Amino acid sequence: MDTATRADAPDTLVETVGAAIVTRGLTKRFRSGQVAVDALDLTVPRGSVFGFLGPNGSGKTTTIRMLLGLVTPTSGEQSVLGLPPVQALPKVGAVVEGPAFYPYLSGADNLMRFDAADPTASRATARRRIADALDRVGLAAAAGKRYRTYSLGMRQRLAIAAALLRPRELLVLDEPTNGLDPQGTREVRALVKEIAADGTTVFVSSHLLAEVEQMCTHAAIMRAGKLVAQGTIASLSAGLAVRIRVETPDAAAAVRVLERLGMDDVRTGDAHVTAELGGHAPERVNAALVGEGVAVRGLAVVRPSLEDVFVGLTGEGFDVDG
Numbered sequence: 001m002d003t004a005t006r007a008d009a010p011d012t013l014v015e016t017v018g019a020a021i022v023t024r025g026l027t028k029r030f031r032s033g034q035v036a037v038d039a040l041d042l043t044v045p046r047g048s049v050f051g052f053l054g055p056n057g058s059g060k061t062t063t064i065r066m067l068l069g070l071v072t073p074t075s076g077e078q079s080v081l082g083l084p085p086v087q088a089l090p091k092v093g094a095v096v097e098g099p100a101f102y103p104y105l106s107g108a109d110n111l112m113r114f115d116a117a118d119p120t121a122s123r124a125t126a127r128r129r130i131a132d133a134l135d136r137v138g139l140a141a142a143a144g145k146r147y148r149t150y151s152l153g154m155r156q157r158l159a160i161a162a163a164l165l166r167p168r169e170l171l172v173l174d175e176p177t178n179g180l181d182p183q184g185t186r187e188v189r190a191l192v193k194e195i196a197a198d199g200t201t202v203f204v205s206s207h208l209l210a211e212v213e214q215m216c217t218h219a220a221i222m223r224a225g226k227l228v229a230q231g232t233i234a235s236l237s238a239g240l241a242v243r244i245r246v247e248t249p250d251a252a253a254a255v256r257v258l259e260r261l262g263m264d265d266v267r268t269g270d271a272h273v274t275a276e277l278g279g280h281a282p283e284r285v286n287a288a289l290v291g292e293g294v295a296v297r298g299l300a301v302v303r304p305s306l307e308d309v310f311v312g313l314t315g316e317g318f319d320v321d322g
């Protein structure tokens with residue numbers, strides 16, 4: 001699945017072989033009549049870090065709860081690791097709501113309690129399992145420290161460790177950086193990449209465009225319960241033009257030069273001018289501007305962002321407040 005499928009899902013089985021998550025027409029209508037998820041066709045390739053992106057209230061949590069068997073769909077189909085969600089659960093780690101940890105217990109003792117709650121886990125190997133999980137999230141050195149002394153990032157990493165007490169093929173994280181400070185956010189993003197590098201598919205919801213752009217290989221964009229687009233990060237923006245941005249106090253002169261070069265969609269901003277780069281070499285554009293006496297304070301090639309994709313497809317800004 002290297003190409004963007006926009007809102008169109010692949011409809012042959014062949015295309016979904018190897019998918020960690022597939023949904024077809026997945027819909028949740030709450031008793032209130034609210035349609036939280038509307039005919040969702042999602043294909044999450046195995047091995048991807050898949051960003052499930054959408055403003056607050058766009059249906060991300062409801063979808064995740066259906067995928068984990070916590071909410072019954074109104075209609076549609078879904079498979080997780082090729083199985084109905086409930087059957088897949090032993091192979092799926094999830095952090096949906098912050099797990100309840102005891103503040104006065106250490107990180108290791110908290111995990112011990114989690115582990116003990118799993119009837120299939122052998123007691124004999126518990127210590128090894130917990131040490132491995134703590135090591136995996138970078139908390140080995142803090143294993144004996146009380147939870148209440150943990151930073152926000154450490155707390156979230158402990159939650160991820162709890163989800164990774166058993167070998168998992170898929171890790172589902174609902175807004176894992178929500179409420180974290182910048183340091184905690186960096187820690188969690190780095191951890192997600194490490195987990196993916198070990199071969200685990202990671203399905204992570206977020207309302208932060210830049211976060212998904214940085215952390216994920218693929219993304220699906222939701223709006224008001226509906227899928228707007230999905231594909232690799234690169235393919236999502238492939239249809240959008242790369243632009244050149246010129247910082248200059250001589251905007252009017254710069255516009256004339258860019259238009260003379262035959263550049264499309266030339267726009268003037270506050271002390272800058274942008275245009276579609278097309279087949280033009282940025283250094284030649286710069287030379288032409290300078291040759292005409294335009295004072296160029298900065299020149300950048302701007303690749304389209306996921307926000308541009310969202311705006312292009314919906315005609316709306318990406319409003320994180322829903």
Ligand SMILES: Nc1ncnc2c1ncn2[C@@H]1O[C@H](COP(=O)(O)OP(=O)(O)OP(=O)(O)O)[C@@H](O)[C@H]1O
Pocket residue numbers: 030031032034035036054055056057058059060061062063207
């Ligand atoms: N149990 C429920 N009963 C009725 N409506 C609900 C219920 N749960 C969610 N909704 C509604 O469904 C819509 C989607 O909510 P959901 O929580 O799935 O969105 P979200 O994208 O995860 O947003 P957030 O990040 O704010 O949780 C919202 O309008 C929400 O108010």
